Amino acid sequence: MLPAVPLTELRQLLPPGPLLLAYSGGLDSRVLLAWLVALRDSQPGYSLRAVHVHHGLSPNADGWATHCQQICDACDVPLTVVRLRLACGPRQSLEAVAREARYGALAARLSPGERLLTAHHQDDQLETLLLAVKRGAGPRGLAAMGRRQAFAGGALIRPLLGHSRAELAAWAEAAGLSWIEDESNADLDFDRNFLRHAIVPSLQERWPGFAQAASRTARLCAEQAALADELAQADLASCQGAGASLALMPLATLSVPRRHNLLRHWLRQQTGTVPSETQLLSIWPQLVQAQADATPALHWAGGTLYRYADALHQVAKQGFLSPGQVSLTVNGLCRLPAELGWAGLRVWEAGELRLPDVDEPVSLRWCLPGGSRLRPVGRGGSRPLKKLWQELGVAPWLRARWPVLYYGEVPVAIAGKLVCEAGAPRQGEARATLIWRSASA
Structure with missing residues (x-):
């Protein structure tokens, strides 16, 4: 017979509805699976399914996926196994890469209205807080893991944050549960494992209530972070x-x-x-x-x-952009390269153009040198492009990406901004209008 399941605690945290468990097969998630099955079977309105993320990092990973499938089958819980391929870039932590990929996989499989449940417990919270201290984090980082937070358009909930690992292990042993042991959890090269095996036991031996105090600190820091956000939002409105x-x-x-x-x-x-x-x-x-x-x-x-x-x-970060150009035809559609980084310009407002002569090829060019000289209509002389950008109010990060219209090798307009003397309509000549459409159009 299973020991008592904290159903009242679970009901308060989890109103009826669909639940998705991130199930690793380890001790913590095995206990949470048992508790959620008891909740589902004893209370109306709950549905439960699970996702197991196969990172492919251990030679035992296939066996773990099989074990998880067998346990979920026995509990009548549908299981999805997601296989990942991880690649670490320069100076990237394997822990961080795996975590990001795991949560990405979970987010992709969270259905509308469904809540994602993870088995993080009080000891995990202590380790997370200590890692935040190591990074020199402020209140937001020291808030560590919230019991409930927004996630992928839904919610991520951690029902076990009020329970220690020792408490969960005692419950699992009393219930006769089986679970897997990930051998990487003993590798002290990982920061979290180093804390778990080399630091936290000494802290808890010296101060038995250390984990509970750390959880209280995290809650208080979460309140301070929320208060700071409220103040910042008010300041943002005025600034x-x-x-x-x-x-x-x-x-x-x-x-x-x-x-x-x-x-x-x-x-x-x-x-x-x-x-x-x-x-x-x-x-x-x-x-x-x-x-x-x-x-x-x-x-x-x-x-x-x-x-x-x-x-x-x-x-936002902009990729390297080299000088370039694209050809235009009158009444034709011109598609600009995506790396220019803007969706389009409004309908031409700064003036009108003459149509190009038959022997004048038309092009849009970008990344022009600031020293390039243009002769705006009515200015009585040429001006460096750098000065024109300033006068026209074109932001510095847009200048290299802002197209200049050429007839042949002569600049005739800055797109959407001004017309040059070489592009001004001649007496009795037809006039042209440039219309800019967004990239989506």
Whole structure:
């Protein structure tokens, strides 16, 4: 007979509905499977299925998948086995790569309205918090793992966070459960295993309530992180510039900690990550306090930060772009290379063009040198392209990718911005209009 299952705790955490268990076959997920089966069988409105991720890293992985299938068959739980192929890049952690691939596979198999359940427990929470301390994380990192969080359009729930591994092991042994042992869990080259075997036992021996205290710390840090987000969202409303930029004038009125809090929040919204502390501390002196006529930039993992037009702009990483051109025909459709990185321009507003002569090939060109000279209509002389970009308000990160229209070897217009003297209509001559459509159109 199985020992008592904490059904009341599970019902409070998991209202009726479809459940998806991430089932590794190890002790923790085996206990959670047993508890969820008891919940399903004793309470109306629950459905349960499982996913086993086969990483292909162990010679025993096929045997583990077979074991999981047998256990799930015996429990009448449908199981999906997902096989992954992992590849580590330079300076990438195998742990991190495997984790990202695993959660990607789970997200892809989560159905609408379904909740993903993982078997992380109190000891896992302690290890996660210690790893965050090692990284020098702030409150968000020290919040470690939440019991419930948004995931892949649904929710990820960790029902075992209030239970220690020793408690789960005692329950499994009393219930006569079988589970697999992953030999990699003994490899101290992995940071988490080093903590689990070499550090955490000493901490718990000296302070038996250390894991519970760490869980409390994580909960308090989660509250502080949520409060910081609320404050940042309010500050963002008052500092929002054009588009998704941050206006410098209101940003400068904030205290340094509050400004840093807003910058982290804004960049997390833009990119899903935040700069290092060193990079964050560089934003104000390197970008904002640079010379007024400069266009400073700060490169980081999430892309590039620019100061432009009295605002901070976050620009996603752009691939290398070399000078190039594409040919056009009158009334023809021109498809620009995707690496130009923009969806299209509005209908021509800055003026009209003459039609090209029969012997004038038409082309769009990009990555032109800043020293290239153009003669805008009505200006009475030529101007360097670098100066024209500034006058026209074209942001620095767009300039190399902004097309210039040529008839033969003569520039006649900056697309969507101005017409040059060489492109101006002659007396009585037909006029042309350029229409720009988005890439999707």
